[in-house]
Amino acid sequence: MLRPKIELLERTAVERVIAEAYELLMDPGVRIHSDEALELLADAGAQIDKNERVAHIPAEVARRAVETAPSSFYLYDYAGNPVVHYGGDDVQFDPGSAAIEIVDYGQTRSRKPVTADAIKFLKLAEGLPQIDAVATSLVCADVPEAMQDLYRLYLVLLYASKPVITGAFAVETWAIMKDMLVAVAGSEKALAERPIAVFDACPSPPLLWSEITCQNLIDCARFGVPAELVSMPLAGATGPATLIGSVVQHTAECLSGVTIHQLAKPGSPIIWGGSPAAFDMRAGTTPMGAIETMMIDMAYAQVGKSIKPGGLPTHAYMGMSDAKVVDAQTGLESGIGTVLAALAGVNMVSGAGMLDFESCFSLEKLVIDAEIIGMAKRLVRGMDDSEEPLALAIMREVGHAGNFLKTRHTRQWFSKEQYIPSAVIDRDFRQTWEDKGAMDAVARAHQRVEEVVATYQPKPLPAEVVKELEAITLRAAQARGLDRLPSRG
Amino acid sequence: MSNEELFAQMAKAIVDGDPERAEALARQALELGVDPLEAINRGFTPGINRVGELFASGEYFLPDLVIGGEAMKAAVAVLEPELARRQEKRAILGKVVIGTVEGDIHEIGKTLVATMLSANGFQVRDVGVDVSAEDFVAAVQDMGANLLGLSALLTTTMLNQRKVIEALQKAGLRDRVKVMVGGAPVTRQWAEEIGADGYAEDAVGSVALAKQLVAQA
Structure with a gap:
C-alpha cells in the first residue's frame, strides 16, 4: 500500500543545500553567546574567535554529531504508553505553542489568557483524539512574566496525560521545569528512559545562538530530555529571499544546534524542526499561512530526512493561520498547511488552534483543526489495496440490485475506510441542518468545545506528586514576587 | 438455555x-x-x-x-x-407499499426505508423501481395498505409522485392511504404542494413519520 508523499526538492538540490550548509558552519561560522558551548566546540576542533564569539565549525565535527544523533525515539503518555513516534514518515500533531492572546467565541478583539483559559484548553486538547500531544499553548497573564514558562508546564502536568511540547524562557526556569518533569516521571533516569516532554530551542536568524537557548539545548542533552530545534529564517528579512536559500540557512542553523547538543551528550534525542516564514513585503509580517512558508517547511523536513541514512526526526509549525478570528482564511490556510505537512511526513506538526502569526489562540479553531488533522491523517494512510480480489467478489455478490449498504462487506470496511468527523463538519441534509439551528462551522465548533471540555476525566496523579508540583511552582512564584498561585477554580 | x-x-x-x-x-x-x-x-x-x-x-x-x-x-x-x-398475529403498526416512481431506477433510498419500516413493526411490500402510478394503486388495493411510500431521486421523476397521488384519488383510495414522499430533490414544500401527507429526509426520519401518520389515521 502506497503512503502518499510529496517531496519538493530533487535529490541533487537536497545535496547542494546540505553541502552549502556545512560550508556556512565554517565561513562565516556561527555566533554563540554561551561560553560552555564555545568550549565544547573548541574541544571538538572548531576554531573560536573569542572577541566575536564566533565558532568556525569544520564539516567533519558537525558530521560526527549528526551521526551520533538518533534517527527515532518515542514520547510517552502518563500511563507509560509510547504514543508519539519521532522518526520515519510518521505524522503527529500538537497545538501551537505560547500564545500571548486568546480570542473568545463571538468576539473580534483578543485578550490576555489566564489560568482558567489554560485549564480549559488542556481539558479540550486531552479530549480531542486527533491531537497526539499537548503543548504549553497559552501564556497566562495572571502570573509574573519570569515564571510564565514554568507555570504553563505546571498546568500541563496537572491536567494532561498526553505528552507535551514545551520550552523554557530562561536558563534558571529550565532547571525548575526539569524538576517538575522528574516529579511526575519518578526519577531523572525514568524521565530519560521514557520522555514525556520535548523542549524547543530556537537559534536566532541568521546563524546565532543566544545564551538562554544554547544553555537549554545543552541541559536537554545532558538530562536526555528531547530537544526540538526551531530555526526560523524569514525569507527576505533575516534569511535569503530565495526559498531554497532560506532552507540552506535553516540547515546550517540546525546543524550547529545538533553539533552543540551532541557534543554535550552524544546519543541524546534531538529534532530537526523550525518555524521559518516568507516575509510579507507589504505588511512586514511573518505569515505562517503563506504557501511559501509551507514550501520552506516541507523542503527542510526533506533535508532533515536526508541528512544521514535514516534521517533525523522532524518537526514543523504548520497548519496555522494569520487570520485574526476564525473565518474562511483560517480554514483554507490551516487546511492547506495540515495536508501538506502530512504529505511531507513531518513527525510532529505544531500549530492547531493558532491564529495571528503564532500569537493568538482559539479553542474553536482547535476543534476545527482537529477535523482537518483527522482528514490529513486519513489521506496519508493511503488506499488499502489488501483485499484480493479488490471488488470482483462483492460486486458479483450484490449484482444489479445495487444495495451495498446491507452487506457485511460494507459493515466490515466503512469505518476503516472513512474518517468519521464530529458534528463540527456539516454533512446533514439542508432541512436537518435548519432543524438543528442553522449553525455555521464556528458555532458548531463552539458547541463541541463545551461538549468535549465537559467530558474531561481528571488525570490520575498521586496526591504527593500534585503536592510536589505545587511546592516547586509556589517556590518559584515566591522568588518572583507572587505570594500565592492563582486559583485553579 | x-x-x-x-x-x-x-x-x-x-x-x-x-x-x-x-x-x-x-x-x-x-x-x-x-x-x-x-x-x-x-x-x-x-x-x-x-x-x-x-x-x-x-x-x-x-x-x-x-x-x-x-x-x-x-x-x-x-x-x-x-x-x-397458531393464528397469532404480530402487532403490526401499519401496512406499507413502497417503491420508486416511474422512470426512476434508483433503488437504495427506498430499500433503506423499507428495511427500517419493516424492522420497526410495519408490514412492508417493496414493489421495486420504475413503478407506474397504476401499479402503485393496484398494490395498495391488493394489500389493503394504509401507507404508501414514493421515492424519486431525480427532479424530473419527482413529478411522477404527483401522478401517483392523482391516480389514488381517481381510484377512490386517497382517503384510505397516507402518502409519504422522499428522495434527494424532495422537500417539505414539494410534499405540501402535491398533497402528500408527509415527508422525511432520511430513513430514520421516515420511521418516525410513518408512526405519526398511522396514529393520525
Missing part, C-alpha cells in the same frame, strides 16, 4: 448485525416450542430498538442500522409460518 437467555441472544444477534445468527436463533425457538410472538416481542424487537438508540446516539452508522434490519427480517421470516399456524 432458559427462554430469558435465548431472548437476550436474539437481541444480541440484531445488535451485532448477524442475520445468520438471528435466523438460527429463530429456528431454535421453534424447536424449543417457544411462542414465536414472545420471541419477536421479547427477543428480537428489543434488539432492533437498541440498534435505533445506538444510531441516534451516533455510535452506530447506516450499515449497522441496515444489517440490523436485515437480521430482524430474517428472524421474522422464520417465525411467521408458525405465527400463522
Whole structure:
C-alpha cells in the first residue's frame, strides 16, 4: 500500500543545500553567546574567535554529531504508553505553542489568557483524539512574566496525560521545569528512559545562538530530555529571499544546534524542526499561512530526512493561520498547511488552534483543526489495496440490485475506510441542518468545545506528586514576587 | 438455555448485525416450542430498538442500522409460518407499499426505508423501481395498505409522485392511504404542494413519520 508523499526538492538540490550548509558552519561560522558551548566546540576542533564569539565549525565535527544523533525515539503518555513516534514518515500533531492572546467565541478583539483559559484548553486538547500531544499553548497573564514558562508546564502536568511540547524562557526556569518533569516521571533516569516532554530551542536568524537557548539545548542533552530545534529564517528579512536559500540557512542553523547538543551528550534525542516564514513585503509580517512558508517547511523536513541514512526526526509549525478570528482564511490556510505537512511526513506538526502569526489562540479553531488533522491523517494512510480480489467478489455478490449498504462487506470496511468527523463538519441534509439551528462551522465548533471540555476525566496523579508540583511552582512564584498561585477554580 | 437467555441472544444477534445468527436463533425457538410472538416481542424487537438508540446516539452508522434490519427480517421470516399456524398475529403498526416512481431506477433510498419500516413493526411490500402510478394503486388495493411510500431521486421523476397521488384519488383510495414522499430533490414544500401527507429526509426520519401518520389515521 502506497503512503502518499510529496517531496519538493530533487535529490541533487537536497545535496547542494546540505553541502552549502556545512560550508556556512565554517565561513562565516556561527555566533554563540554561551561560553560552555564555545568550549565544547573548541574541544571538538572548531576554531573560536573569542572577541566575536564566533565558532568556525569544520564539516567533519558537525558530521560526527549528526551521526551520533538518533534517527527515532518515542514520547510517552502518563500511563507509560509510547504514543508519539519521532522518526520515519510518521505524522503527529500538537497545538501551537505560547500564545500571548486568546480570542473568545463571538468576539473580534483578543485578550490576555489566564489560568482558567489554560485549564480549559488542556481539558479540550486531552479530549480531542486527533491531537497526539499537548503543548504549553497559552501564556497566562495572571502570573509574573519570569515564571510564565514554568507555570504553563505546571498546568500541563496537572491536567494532561498526553505528552507535551514545551520550552523554557530562561536558563534558571529550565532547571525548575526539569524538576517538575522528574516529579511526575519518578526519577531523572525514568524521565530519560521514557520522555514525556520535548523542549524547543530556537537559534536566532541568521546563524546565532543566544545564551538562554544554547544553555537549554545543552541541559536537554545532558538530562536526555528531547530537544526540538526551531530555526526560523524569514525569507527576505533575516534569511535569503530565495526559498531554497532560506532552507540552506535553516540547515546550517540546525546543524550547529545538533553539533552543540551532541557534543554535550552524544546519543541524546534531538529534532530537526523550525518555524521559518516568507516575509510579507507589504505588511512586514511573518505569515505562517503563506504557501511559501509551507514550501520552506516541507523542503527542510526533506533535508532533515536526508541528512544521514535514516534521517533525523522532524518537526514543523504548520497548519496555522494569520487570520485574526476564525473565518474562511483560517480554514483554507490551516487546511492547506495540515495536508501538506502530512504529505511531507513531518513527525510532529505544531500549530492547531493558532491564529495571528503564532500569537493568538482559539479553542474553536482547535476543534476545527482537529477535523482537518483527522482528514490529513486519513489521506496519508493511503488506499488499502489488501483485499484480493479488490471488488470482483462483492460486486458479483450484490449484482444489479445495487444495495451495498446491507452487506457485511460494507459493515466490515466503512469505518476503516472513512474518517468519521464530529458534528463540527456539516454533512446533514439542508432541512436537518435548519432543524438543528442553522449553525455555521464556528458555532458548531463552539458547541463541541463545551461538549468535549465537559467530558474531561481528571488525570490520575498521586496526591504527593500534585503536592510536589505545587511546592516547586509556589517556590518559584515566591522568588518572583507572587505570594500565592492563582486559583485553579 | 432458559427462554430469558435465548431472548437476550436474539437481541444480541440484531445488535451485532448477524442475520445468520438471528435466523438460527429463530429456528431454535421453534424447536424449543417457544411462542414465536414472545420471541419477536421479547427477543428480537428489543434488539432492533437498541440498534435505533445506538444510531441516534451516533455510535452506530447506516450499515449497522441496515444489517440490523436485515437480521430482524430474517428472524421474522422464520417465525411467521408458525405465527400463522397458531393464528397469532404480530402487532403490526401499519401496512406499507413502497417503491420508486416511474422512470426512476434508483433503488437504495427506498430499500433503506423499507428495511427500517419493516424492522420497526410495519408490514412492508417493496414493489421495486420504475413503478407506474397504476401499479402503485393496484398494490395498495391488493394489500389493503394504509401507507404508501414514493421515492424519486431525480427532479424530473419527482413529478411522477404527483401522478401517483392523482391516480389514488381517481381510484377512490386517497382517503384510505397516507402518502409519504422522499428522495434527494424532495422537500417539505414539494410534499405540501402535491398533497402528500408527509415527508422525511432520511430513513430514520421516515420511521418516525410513518408512526405519526398511522396514529393520525
